[in-house]
Every structure is written in C-alpha cells, then in structure tokens.
Amino acid sequence: MFKALVMERDGDGPATAHIRELDEALLPPGDVTVAVEYSSLNYKDALCLSPHGGGLVKAWPHIPGIDLAGTVETSTDPRYRPGDKVVLTGWRVGEIHWGGYATRARVKADWLVPLPEGLSTRQAMAVGTAGLTAALALLALEDHGLTPEKGELLITGAAGGVGSVATALAHAGGYRVAAVTGRPETEPYLRDLGATRILPRADLAETVKRPLESEAWAGCIDAVGGPMLARILGQLQYGASAAAVGLAGGASLPTSVIPFLLRGVNLLGIDSVTQPFPARQRAWTRIAQDLPLDKLESMILPATLADLPDLGQAILAGQVQGRVVVDVR
Numbered sequence: 619m620f621k622a623l624v625m626e627r628d629g630d631g632p633a634t635a636h637i638r639e640l641d642e643a644l645l646p647p648g649d650v651t652v653a654v655e656y657s658s659l660n661y662k663d664a665l666c667l668s669p670h671g672g673g674l675v676k677a678w679p680h681i682p683g684i685d686l687a688g689t690v691e692t693s694t695d696p697r698y699r700p701g702d703k704v705v706l707t708g709w710r711v712g713e714i715h716w717g718g719y720a721t722r723a724r725v726k727a728d729w730l731v732p733l734p735e736g737l738s739t740r741q742a743m744a745v746g747t748a749g750l751t752a753a754l755a756l757l758a759l760e761d762h763g764l765t766p767e768k769g770e771l772l773i774t775g776a777a778g779g780v781g782s783v784a785t786a787l788a789h790a791g792g793y794r795v796a797a798v799t800g801r802p803e804t805e806p807y808l809r810d811l812g813a814t815r816i817l818p819r820a821d822l823a824e825t826v827k828r829p830l831e832s833e834a835w836a837g838c839i840d841a842v843g844g845p846m847l848a849r850i851l852g853q854l855q856y857g858a859s860a861a862a863v864g865l866a867g868g869a870s871l872p873t874s875v876i877p878f879l880l881r882g883v884n885l886l887g888i889d890s891v892t893q894p895f896p897a898r899q900r901a902w903t904r905i906a907q908d909l910p911l912d913k914l915e916s917m918i919l920p921a922t923l924a925d926l927p928d929l930g931q932a933i934l935a936g937q938v939q940g941r942v943v944v945d946v947r
C-alpha cells in the first residue's frame with residue numbers, strides 16, 4: 619500500500635482532493651518504481667489541483683505532482699537499480715500520468731535523471747520544474763550570447779518559483795539582476811537572493827505605447843508573458859534575447875515586429891516538459907555547480923500533502939514566495 623493525494627471526481631462535478639491509502643497494483647505501467655520522498659508545488663500543479671484539473675488532467679481519479687525525487691525501489695531498466703536516487707520533472711507526469719504527490723510512483727526510465735551530485739532529494743525538489751526551467755532559460759540566453767559584462771539581466775515574476783531560482787542562479791553566475799515584482803514586501807528576500815535592483819511590476823504594466831524604448835536590458839527571463847513581455851521586447855539591448863518561460867500575467871503577446879526588425883532582438887521559447895536527457899542533465903549540472911544552497915534553503919516553504927489544496931489556490935493568486943517543498947511521507 620502507498621499514501622497519495624488523490625483527486626476524485628463524481629460525474630461532471632468538481633474534483634476534490636483526498637488523502638488515501640492505495641494498493642501498489644493500481645500504479646500505472648512503467649519501468650521504474652520510485653519510493654518518493656519529496657515533491658514540489660508549481661503553478662501547473664495548482665491547475666491540476668483545481669476543480670476541473672485546469673484543462674490538463676483528463677482522467678480521474680488522479681494523483682497530481684509534476685515533480686518527484688526519491689529512491690528506486692524496483693527497475694526493469696538497466697540504467698537504474700534499487701537504491702539509486704532519482705529526480706523526475708515534466709513528461710506530463712502529474713497531468714496525464716500519476717505523479718509525485720504519493721509515496722510511490724511508477725514511471726518510464728527515460729523520464730528520470732540521476733539525483734545531481736551534491737543535492738539531496740529535498741534540495742532537488744526545492745529546485746523542481748521551476749528551478750530547472752530557470753536554468754534552461756539562463757543557458758538559452760547564454761547560448762545566444764549573454765554574458766555578465768553585457769549589462770543587467772531582467773527577471774520578471776521574481777519572487778515566484780522560477781523567478782527566485784533564476785535570480786539566485788544568475789547572481790551566482792556573476793550577473794547583475796534587476797528583479798520585477800508586484801510585491802514590494804519581497805524586496806529584502808530578493809536582495810538576499812542577489813537582485814541588485816528591484817522594479818515595481820507597475821513600471822512595466824502599461825501596454826506598449828512606443829515599439830522601441832531605451833535599450834535597458836542585456837537579457838530577460840520572463841515568467842509573466844502578456845503586456846509585460848511585449849513591453850520588455852522594446853527595451854532590450856540591440857541583439858539581446860528574452861527567454862519566454864511563463865504566462866502568470868497572461869498568454870497574449872500584444873507586440874509588433876519592430877523590436878525584431880530594428881534591434882535584432884530574439885524571443886527564445888523555453889519548454890521544460892520534453893527536454894531530452896542531455897539538456898536536462900546540462901541544466902541540473904549548472905544548478906548543482908552554481909546555485910548556493912543557503913539561498914536555495916531561504917526559498918523553501920515546507921509542506922505536507924494535506925497543505926496542497928490551500929497552497930494551490932495561493933500560488934494561482936500569485937501569493938506564494940519561492941518554492942513549496944512537499945514531504946510526501
């Protein structure tokens with residue numbers, strides 16, 4: 619038997635969360651069974667925890683949790699043996715496949731990465747999908763020419779999960795970070811993570827009035843999308859890039875082609891879900907090498923399975939600071 623947070627739905631009614639003891643025989647097919655120790659809460663988890671599964675969950679009963687870390691219990695794949703520590707992010711686990719809000723998960727070996735050297739399973743989940751995505755975004759910007767000498771790196775949604783890890787990782791890599799937040803009270807937290815400038819969200823909230831403004835930013839990691847990203851595109855330095863990560867402020871992009879044509883800026887799309895193994899391993903290696911563990915610790919809000927429904931509502935309302943780490947046991 620294993621313990622899980624199960625979303626159950628009666629007909630077309632809303633899904634509700636229950637903590638249940640389930641038989642391991644109910645786990646979906648897969649090569650590797652993991653004794654899960656920690657999971658995390660991402661924006662997408664909150665959608666999966668919502669009454670209609672946020673359009674992501676297609677079948678109930680469902681176990682959410684897009685991230686998990688733990689110890690291999692059984693494996694039919696030669697890459698993993700019982701006792702190995704592993705991490706899983708993405709691959710639509712927790713959406714269409716049972717996820718990490720349980721003490722057991724059965725998954726495909728292809729979806730796993732070995733726990734990065736120097737990180738515990740708890741620390742890996744403090745990073746989670748949000749932190750992996752932050753690292754993928756920073757690497758993409760660097761692959762397109764960003765270096766610390768080029769100027770300030772703008773990070774939006776800075777006090778959220780992606781933004782917090784991006785701020786700490788970029789600072790550790792020598793960047794000057796300008797952090798955009800709608801919560802002025804998070805300024806001491808963001809400065810401690812390494813932000814050198816704090817910009818109120820309102821400064822970038824207005825829709826584009828002029829397609830080009832002064833060249834302010836050497837790059838941008840954007841968790842917000844919408845009018846804010848459109849505005850930022852017109853403020854990038856010549857040839858600079860913005861990494862589009864999220865849509866906390868909206869899925870639209872009300873812009874023009876002018877910044878692309880006259881300033882040669884780039885908009886880089888970041889997907890963390892189906893990154894091939896080498897790309898995931900590259901990002902985890904960067905995290906394990908650069909991310910200061912004391913800063914990672916300062917981002918953690920510890921939680922249990924029972925806390926998740928309320929915390930899910932809070933993250934959707936933009937009220938969670940940093941990273942929620944869930945001890946599922």
Ligand code: NDP
Nearest residue numbers: 661775776777778779780799800864865866867889890936
């Ligand atoms: P969080 O909720 O932790 O962070 C989002 C932050 O965005 C908030 O903390 C807040 O920061 C800011 N924000 C919220 N609402 C608004 C708004 N209306 N306008 C402007 N800013 C707002 O979520 P995550 O960090 O986990 O995820 C961030 C985004 O990235 C989500 O849209 C998520 O779906 C996406 N994502 C995408 C991935 C990918 O593979 N591309 C992977 C992971 C996440 P503050 O209070 O500091 O302003």
